[in-house]
Structure formats: C-alpha cells, structure tokens
Amino acid sequence: MIRELEAQERRLVLRGFTHDDAWHLGSLLVELARLREAPVAVDIRRGVQQLFHCALERATADNDVWLERKCRVVERYAESSFLVGARFRAKGTTFEASSRLDPDRYAAHGGAFPINVAGVGVVGVIAVSGLPQADDHALVVEALERFMQGGRNVVGA
Incomplete structure (x- = not known):
C-alpha cells in the first residue's frame, strides 16, 4: 500500500496552482x-489561506x-x-502512539493530500472528510486525476 500511495504523490504533480485552479478543483471534487x-x-488551502470550502448535506462541524x-x-x-x-x-x-504530536490537533487518517507543484514542492492541501479514510483519500x-486529465495544470503540458 505504501508504494501505491507514494506513486500517487509522484504522479499527481501540478505545473502551477492558482486561486482559479482551487475553485475548479474544489468544484470538481x-x-x-x-x-x-x-x-x-x-x-x-494554499499555505495558510483557505481557498475553497464546501460542506455537503449531512456533513457536520466534526x-x-x-x-x-x-x-x-x-x-x-x-x-x-x-x-x-x-x-x-x-x-x-500508530501515529497517535508514536508521532509525539497532539492527536487533538493532528490526524494521520486518509483524506488530505499535498498540492505539489513541479519545481516548487508542496504549496497547499486538498482534503475531504466524511467517509471512511480510504474512501476520503x-x-x-x-478529483486530482480528473483535474489533470482535463489538461489543466499538467506537468509538461
């Protein structure tokens, strides 16, 4: 599983990431x-700035x-x-037992993915919550694959 997750991160690299990209990607998701x-x-999010947020029916504050x-x-x-x-x-x-990070502030559960820009590195995060962690992920x-298939922000395009 780790190799597959690492391969996803190597493959899902954008050539740039703008506010408009956040809107299109979020809307697609x-x-x-x-x-x-x-x-x-x-x-x-891009850095500390939230660029897109949406809660669908039956999503909660949790x-x-x-x-x-x-x-x-x-x-x-x-x-x-x-x-x-x-x-x-x-x-x-487990992350909770060994990371030495506060589990009330950090959760290593599926659903948050780095927004990685070629030649720059990780510039933000795209995340989903509400399903089992593998499904969130x-x-x-x-969504990232479809976004990239649409010709937007594909490295080398």
Missing part, C-alpha cells in the same frame, strides 16, 4: 461527492475539525495524511 451522495466537507487535523499532517510531513498513517502502521505502531485522488 464537490461534483464527484454529490454524484455519490457523499456527506463530506471539502477544503483546499468534519471541519477532521479537515483541520488531517491538513496539519500534510503541512508537517509534506505527504498525504493516509501515507503518513500507513508508514506508522507499517512500523507496527480515493475521492481526493480521483
């Missing part, structure tokens, strides 16, 4: 969630707290929250 009737909250916690993991490790959690589990422990990855 919301549309995918609506098609699945997923009760999620969606968040996109989802916003989970978004914050998952985004902090990406901001700290520059990897997806799912990958960070998987690395701890592969060592026979998969929804974000699907």
Whole structure:
C-alpha cells in the first residue's frame, strides 16, 4: 500500500496552482461527492489561506475539525495524511502512539493530500472528510486525476 500511495504523490504533480485552479478543483471534487451522495466537507488551502470550502448535506462541524487535523499532517510531513498513517502502521505502531504530536490537533487518517507543484514542492492541501479514510483519500485522488486529465495544470503540458 505504501508504494501505491507514494506513486500517487509522484504522479499527481501540478505545473502551477492558482486561486482559479482551487475553485475548479474544489468544484470538481464537490461534483464527484454529490454524484455519490457523499456527506463530506471539502477544503483546499494554499499555505495558510483557505481557498475553497464546501460542506455537503449531512456533513457536520466534526468534519471541519477532521479537515483541520488531517491538513496539519500534510503541512508537517509534506505527504498525504493516509501515507503518513500507513508508514506508522507499517512500523507496527500508530501515529497517535508514536508521532509525539497532539492527536487533538493532528490526524494521520486518509483524506488530505499535498498540492505539489513541479519545481516548487508542496504549496497547499486538498482534503475531504466524511467517509471512511480510504474512501476520503480515493475521492481526493480521483478529483486530482480528473483535474489533470482535463489538461489543466499538467506537468509538461
């Protein structure tokens, strides 16, 4: 699983990331969630600035707290929250037990993914909360793949 998650992060690299890109990517993610009737909250940040946020029907304020916690993991490790959690589990422990970080502030559960720009590095985070962690992660990855397939922000395009 770790190799697959690492491969996703190597593959899903943008050539740039603007405020308009955040709107298009967030709107695409919301549309995918609506098609699945997923009760999620969606968040996109660039640095400390929130560029996009949407809470769909049946999403709760708890989802916003989970978004914050998952985004902090990406901001700290520059990897997806799912990958960070998987690395701890592969060592026979948990993030909560071994990271030495406050679990009320950090959650290495799937759903937050780095926005990585070629030649720059991680500039932000895209995150979903409301589904089981593997599904949160998969929804974000699907949205990024579709965004890139649309010809927007593809490295080398």
